[in-house]
Amino acid sequence: MNAVGPVPAAATIDATVDDARPRSGRPRDPSRDEAILAAALAIFAEEGYAGVSIEGVAARAGVGKATIYRRYPTKAQLMVEAVRAGACFTDHLPDTGDVRADLATMMGKLIDVLRSDAGPVLVSFAAERIRHRELDDEFTRSVIGAKRVHARQLVADAIRRGDLPPGTDIEVVVEIGPALIWHHALNGLPITDDLPDRILDLVLPRH
Amino acid sequence: MNAVGPVPAAATIDATVDDARPRSGRPRDPSRDEAILAAALAIFAEEGYAGVSIEGVAARAGVGKATIYRRYPTKAQLMVEAVRAGACFTDHLPDTGDVRADLATMMGKLIDVLRSDAGPVLVSFAAERIRHRELDDEFTRSVIGAKRVHARQLVADAIRRGDLPPGTDIEVVVEIGPALIWHHALNGLPITDDLPDRILDLVLPRH
Amino acid sequence: MNAVGPVPAAATIDATVDDARPRSGRPRDPSRDEAILAAALAIFAEEGYAGVSIEGVAARAGVGKATIYRRYPTKAQLMVEAVRAGACFTDHLPDTGDVRADLATMMGKLIDVLRSDAGPVLVSFAAERIRHRELDDEFTRSVIGAKRVHARQLVADAIRRGDLPPGTDIEVVVEIGPALIWHHALNGLPITDDLPDRILDLVLPRH
Amino acid sequence: MNAVGPVPAAATIDATVDDARPRSGRPRDPSRDEAILAAALAIFAEEGYAGVSIEGVAARAGVGKATIYRRYPTKAQLMVEAVRAGACFTDHLPDTGDVRADLATMMGKLIDVLRSDAGPVLVSFAAERIRHRELDDEFTRSVIGAKRVHARQLVADAIRRGDLPPGTDIEVVVEIGPALIWHHALNGLPITDDLPDRILDLVLPRH
DNA sequence: ACATAAGCGAGACGGTACGTCTCGTCTTCTG
DNA sequence: CAGAAGACGAGACGTACCGTCTCGCTTATGT
Numbered sequence: 052m053n054a055v056g057p058v059p060a061a062a063t064i065d066a067t068v069d070d071a072r073p074r075s076g077r078p079r080d081p082s083r084d085e086a087i088l089a090a091a092l093a094i095f096a097e098e099g100y101a102g103v104s105i106e107g108v109a110a111r112a113g114v115g116k117a118t119i120y121r122r123y124p125t126k127a128q129l130m131v132e133a134v135r136a137g138a139c140f141t142d143h144l145p146d147t148g149d150v151r152a153d154l155a156t157m158m159g160k161l162i163d164v165l166r167s168d169a170g171p172v173l174v175s176f177a178a179e180r181i182r183h184r185e186l187d188d189e190f191t192r193s194v195i196g197a198k199r200v201h202a203r204q205l206v207a208d209a210i211r212r213g214d215l216p217p218g219t220d221i222e223v224v225v226e227i228g229p230a231l232i233w234h235h236a237l238n239g240l241p242i243t244d245d246l247p248d249r250i251l252d253l254v255l256p257r258h
Numbered sequence: 259m260n261a262v263g264p265v266p267a268a269a270t271i272d273a274t275v276d277d278a279r280p281r282s283g284r285p286r287d288p289s290r291d292e293a294i295l296a297a298a299l300a301i302f303a304e305e306g307y308a309g310v311s312i313e314g315v316a317a318r319a320g321v322g323k324a325t326i327y328r329r330y331p332t333k334a335q336l337m338v339e340a341v342r343a344g345a346c347f348t349d350h351l352p353d354t355g356d357v358r359a360d361l362a363t364m365m366g367k368l369i370d371v372l373r374s375d376a377g378p379v380l381v382s383f384a385a386e387r388i389r390h391r392e393l394d395d396e397f398t399r400s401v402i403g404a405k406r407v408h409a410r411q412l413v414a415d416a417i418r419r420g421d422l423p424p425g426t427d428i429e430v431v432v433e434i435g436p437a438l439i440w441h442h443a444l445n446g447l448p449i450t451d452d453l454p455d456r457i458l459d460l461v462l463p464r465h
Numbered sequence: 466m467n468a469v470g471p472v473p474a475a476a477t478i479d480a481t482v483d484d485a486r487p488r489s490g491r492p493r494d495p496s497r498d499e500a501i502l503a504a505a506l507a508i509f510a511e512e513g514y515a516g517v518s519i520e521g522v523a524a525r526a527g528v529g530k531a532t533i534y535r536r537y538p539t540k541a542q543l544m545v546e547a548v549r550a551g552a553c554f555t556d557h558l559p560d561t562g563d564v565r566a567d568l569a570t571m572m573g574k575l576i577d578v579l580r581s582d583a584g585p586v587l588v589s590f591a592a593e594r595i596r597h598r599e600l601d602d603e604f605t606r607s608v609i610g611a612k613r614v615h616a617r618q619l620v621a622d623a624i625r626r627g628d629l630p631p632g633t634d635i636e637v638v639v640e641i642g643p644a645l646i647w648h649h650a651l652n653g654l655p656i657t658d659d660l661p662d663r664i665l666d667l668v669l670p671r672h
Numbered sequence: 673m674n675a676v677g678p679v680p681a682a683a684t685i686d687a688t689v690d691d692a693r694p695r696s697g698r699p700r701d702p703s704r705d706e707a708i709l710a711a712a713l714a715i716f717a718e719e720g721y722a723g724v725s726i727e728g729v730a731a732r733a734g735v736g737k738a739t740i741y742r743r744y745p746t747k748a749q750l751m752v753e754a755v756r757a758g759a760c761f762t763d764h765l766p767d768t769g770d771v772r773a774d775l776a777t778m779m780g781k782l783i784d785v786l787r788s789d790a791g792p793v794l795v796s797f798a799a800e801r802i803r804h805r806e807l808d809d810e811f812t813r814s815v816i817g818a819k820r821v822h823a824r825q826l827v828a829d830a831i832r833r834g835d836l837p838p839g840t841d842i843e844v845v846v847e848i849g850p851a852l853i854w855h856h857a858l859n860g861l862p863i864t865d866d867l868p869d870r871i872l873d874l875v876l877p878r879h
Numbered sequence: 880a881c882a883t884a885a886g887c888g889a890g891a892c893g894g895t896a897c898g899t900c901t902c903g904t905c906t907t908c909t910g
Numbered sequence: 911c912a913g914a915a916g917a918c919g920a921g922a923c924g925t926a927c928c929g930t931c932t933c934g935c936t937t938a939t940g941t
Contacts, residue, residue, distance in 0.1 A: 076890030077932045083892080104922060115893040120924070178388035181381060181444065195445075223456050226447070227438055231430065234437030237388060238398070249430050253461045287912075311901060322914040327903070490885025491937045497887080518927055529888040534929070592802035595795055595858060605859070637852065637870050644855035645848055651802065652816075654847070663844050667875045697915030698906045704918080725896060736919040741898065 079122075086112040087119055091133040092172065100175050103130065127179065134176045137169050144201040150209040151255050157198060158228045158247035165236050174236050199225065215255070224254050286329075293319040294326055298340040303379050307386040310337065341383050344376055351408040357416040358462050364405060365435045365454035372443050381443050406432065422462070431461050493536075500526040501533055505547040510586050514593040517544065541600045548590050551583055558615040564623040565669050571616060572642045572661035579650045588650050613639065629669070638668050700743075707733040708740055712754040713793065721796050724751065755797045758790045765822040771830040772876050778819060779849045779868035786857045795857050820846065836876070845875050 090112035094103050105126060109116045123129035145156045165173060202225045209215045228250050235242050297319035301310050312333060316323045330336035352363045372380060387394045409432045416422045435457050442449050504526035508517050519540060523530045537543035559567045579587060594600035616639045623629045642664050649656050711733035715724050726747060730737045744750035766777045786794060823846045830836045849871050856863050 075888070075934075077892080079891065080932090105924080106922060109893090113893085115891095115895095116924080117894085117926090118892060121891075124924095126923095175388055177444075178385040181385035191445075220456050220460070223438065223460060226441060227434060227457075227460070230441035231434055231437045233441060233444075234433060237384075237440075238402070239394070240433070249427050250434075253427070253430060253434070285912085290913080312903080313901065316914090320914085322912095322916085323903085324905090324915095325913060328912090331903095333902095489883075489939060491887080491939090493886065494937095519929080520927060523888090527888085529886095529890085530929085531889095531931090532887060535886080538929095540928095589802055591858075592799035595799035601860070609859070634870050634874065637874060640855060640861070641848060641852055641871075641874070644852045645844070647858075648847060648851035648854060651798075652812075663841050664848075667841065667844060667848070696908065698908090698917045700917065701906090726898080727896060730919090734919085736917095736921085737898080738900085738920090739918060742917075745898090747897095 083112075083114055083118055084122070087114060087122065087129070088133045088136045090114075091129055092137045095130065095133065095172055095175070096168070100130070100179060105129070130176065130179065134169070134172055137172060144198065146201075146205065150205050150214060151251055153205050154202060154228060154255070155247040155251060157202060158232060158250070159244075161229060161232055162242055162244070162246065165232065166242055170236070177233070178237070195229075198229075202228075227254055290319075290321055290325055291329070294321060294329065294336070295340045295343045297321075298336055299344045299379060302337060302340065302382065306382055307337065312336070337383065337386075341376075341379060344379060351405065353408075353412065355419075357412050357421055358458055360412050361409060361435060361462070362454040362458060364409060365439060365457070366451075368436060368439055369449055369451070369453065372439065373449055377443070384440065385444065402436075405436075409435075434461055497526075497528055497532055498536065501528060501536065501543070502547045502550045504528075505543055506551045506586065509544060509547065509589065513589055514544065519543075544590065544593075545600060548586060551586065558612065560615075560619065564619050564628060565665055567619050568616060568642060568669070569661040569665060571612060572646060572664070573658075575643060575646055576656055576658070576660065579646065580656055584650070591647065592651065609643075612643075616642075641668055704733075704735055704739055705743070708735060708743070708750070709754045709757045711735075712750055713758050716751065716754065716793055716796070717789065721751070726750070751793075751797060755790065755793050758793060765819065767822075767826065771826050771835060772872055774826050775823060775849060775876070776868040776872060778823060779853060779871070780865075782850060782853050783863055783865070783867065786853065787863055791857070798854070798858070816850070819850075823849075848875055 087108060090108045091103060094107055094111060103126060105116055105119055108114075108129070109119055112119075119129065123132060145153045147153055164170065203221060206215065206219065206221050206224055210217060210219055210221075228247065231250055232242065232246060234240070235246070294315060298310060298315045301314055301318060310333060312323055312326055315321075315336070316326055319326075326336065330339060352360045354360055371377065410428060413422065413426065413428050413431055417424060417426055417428075435454065438457055439449065439453060441447070442453070501522060504522045505517060508521055508525060517540060519530055519533055522528075522543070523533055526533075533543065537546060559570045561567055578584065590600070617635060620629065620633065620635050620638055624631060624633055624635075642661065645664055646656065646660060648654070649660070708729060711729045712724060715728055715732060724747060726737055726740055729735075729750070730740055733740075740750065744753060766774045768774055785791065824842060827836065827840065827842050827845055831838060831840055831842075849868065852871055853863065853867060855861070856867070
């Protein structure tokens with residue numbers, strides 16, 4: 052199920068998008084989607100994952116429980132959608148020819164997201180997928196996947212251009228940024244603006 | 259998954275008063291401790307944190323619920339004890355005077371633990387503590403704390419000795435190892451034996 | 466159990482205004498009536514009143530829920546119509562001048578109905594109306610009413626003619642037949658052909 | 673499952689009576705039984721059968737739902753117990769040697785019960801068992817059985833003694849009383865004190 | 880002839896209650 | 911007195927229907 056490769060334009064979980072199915076009967080009310088996801092996110096932010104109950108979300112959204120279960124069969128999937136809807140992952144991936152600057156930009160964006168309102172939600176969600184591997188693909192694809200591929204490419208290109216020495220450990224150079232930032236996020240360590248530079252100082256010695 | 263063995267007499271949570279209290283009446287049955295922790299660990303490994311219920315542990319251990327609650331007031335504390343008893347964290351902290359070697363040793367031990375039977379449990383537990391902050395303090399104290407302090411000390415000493423340049427970013431050098439290893443563990447990336455060296459090659463250029 | 470046949474143009478509940486209303490727009494599809502009532506009766510026979518759900522009837526009849534609600538505002542009224550359409554209650558009421566024979570005829574017809582396919586349905590329905598008093602009026606009116614009035618008249622006439630003694634307890638004589646037959650039906654006692662005669666032997670001594 | 677014969681001293685539904693099972697663990701709290709049945713009966717009296725919900729009973733009794741479900745698996749069985757607890761069926765069965773008087777006494781007791789507070793409940797219950805035949809045995813045994821057997825015996829004895837003519841239709845004479853009284857109860861006809869005499873006047877002509 | 884108005888299948892909607900499950904506490908009996 | 915067994919109040923779970931409400935059709939009728 053690991054559809055690594057050309058990700059097919061963010062298929063949502065219930066695959067309503069582009070379904071071309073006429074779907075007789077009364078159509079889903081899109082305003083309910085918003086209400087549900089907003090309520091879920093709000094409760095999650097206030098009470099944490101354990102504090103989220105479908106009944107609570109339903110009450111807060113002014114919606115019947117069935118309206119939620121019709122869309123998301125489990126609490127986990129509800130939260131996936133809520134997180135994806137709440138956090139903006141549509142970063143454009145930088146490629147200026149300056150590896151170090153590009154990697155710094157990408158780390159900066161990760162830091163911004165993690166420090167935003169969506170941060171704690173994202174962190175929680177990152178943890179949740181460990182036990183619900185079915186959410187893992189989704190998380191990897193939406194949040195991590197494309198960026199990892201892109202960063203790898205940036206470093207490989209730099210090596211080809213001679214900007215980096217041929218023996219560079221691509222794997223570690225690419226992963227070490229997100230690894231340290233997520234490590235800080237997951238362990239309650241402060242996420243400061245200078246982190247990208249401090250990391251890059253170690254792995255990509257300034258020219 | 260039942261890493262029964264030299265469970266190190268694991269100080270139970272409420273055994274704060276060490277032995278001064280004679281404790282009239284029938285003494286606790288120590289075999290119950292083992293049974294409870296083993297059952298808890300087994301269920302955790304099979305079903306994850308959410309799948310652990312006190313009732314389930316009691317049933318599996320052939321024990322009454324009260325016998326568990328008498329020892330561990332919450333599920334979180336039960337799990338902390340279970341993980342601590344199951345995984346061997348009683349590493350002696352190396353200090354040979356060779357920073358790089360010492361850090362490599364510590365990383366190697368982390369890798370060994372994460373690749374052992376206890377690995378998945380630890381990974382799950384590390385993830386769960388995000389959603390259950392009550393686990394976090396305990397986890398940090400038992401699993402991470404002492405090591406972090408020790409590693410910091412190693413690097414600081416090395417700087418003082420002149421083995422490392424004065425401007426060394428202690429924070430990052432210390433965290434980057436565990437950060438990358440945990441990152442691999444949490445994201446399903448392979449944890450290879452050469453990881454410590456590859457990391458250290460970047461941050462502590464070989465003398 | 467699908468007693469399709471000469472459903473007697475069964476005046477639907479809201480057709481109180483007989484035909485004066487031109488009712489523009491598409492007219493009701495009469496085939497839907499049949500399908501709905503047949504489905505309702507079938508489910509009732511199989512699962513009992515509690516097992517009847519509007520959604521189930523709709524599904525079985527291949528009909529939208531609104532099509533049912535448009536005709537019968539409540540489940541009770543739906544079942545009343547279904548039972549009335551399914552069981553043949555259009556007995557002509559006998560009046561030969563021989564009270565005993567006429568009462569025997571009426572009892573015989575009741576026995577025939579209760580032993581027919583429609584029997585269990587009727588019994589169930591008679592029981593259900595106790596718990597759902599909204600069914601009661603309809604049941605009394607459709608199934609019992611006219612007959613009770615007629616039987617009373619027969620006995621009163623016979624007394625007037627001198628065929629029965631003046632002190633005859635009309636109330637009891639009229640009720641005792643249906644009472645005993647329904648009693649048998651409701652209690653699983655055998656309903657035999659000789660019941661009418663055995664009852665009448667007691668209350669209307671043969672001339 | 674039709675235990676016709678020497679009825680084993682009113683086994684209650686959950687067969688707690690005389691079970692001889694030591695039943696380790698905390699025993700059921702009898703005060704909960706009372707509270708539950710009283711609440712069920714009260715709601716039934718106020719709202720009717722359809723108005724009874726397990727959740728409502730639980731709330732009114734100040735009891736968790738599980739405490740009800742532990743005792744009665746369905747609403748119907750709860751109501752059975754509530755009815756049996758509420759109505760007093762421990763009539764002693766009269767046998768004075770005067771058939772007519774004895775039968776009149778038995779009918780009088782039935783009338784008293786049906787006119788009491790427990791009346792509507794009993795009537796409803798009598799209807800309920802039609803759909804739940806598994807309750808039928810219970811109802812027959814508790815409410816009807818012993819009395820039917822006894823009445824039969826009374827009439828048979830009277831025939832043997834010559835108090836009644838040899839050709840007397842025992843079946844009908846025995847059933848006709850309860851049949852008519854229940855008929856009145858089920859059909860909302862008035863249940864008057866003179867009913868027994870009026871019935872007996874017809875079937876057991878006064879000597 | 881074609882607009883109007885209602886019927887129709889489908890199914891979403893806010894709700895209520897179901898019967899099951901687990902929580903953490905409590906109460907009894909046995910060893 | 912510890913321990914097993916399990917009852918208890920509480921409340922969330924996911925399901926099934928309720929009766930109402932859109933949808934996008936189809937089908938007579940009445941101008």
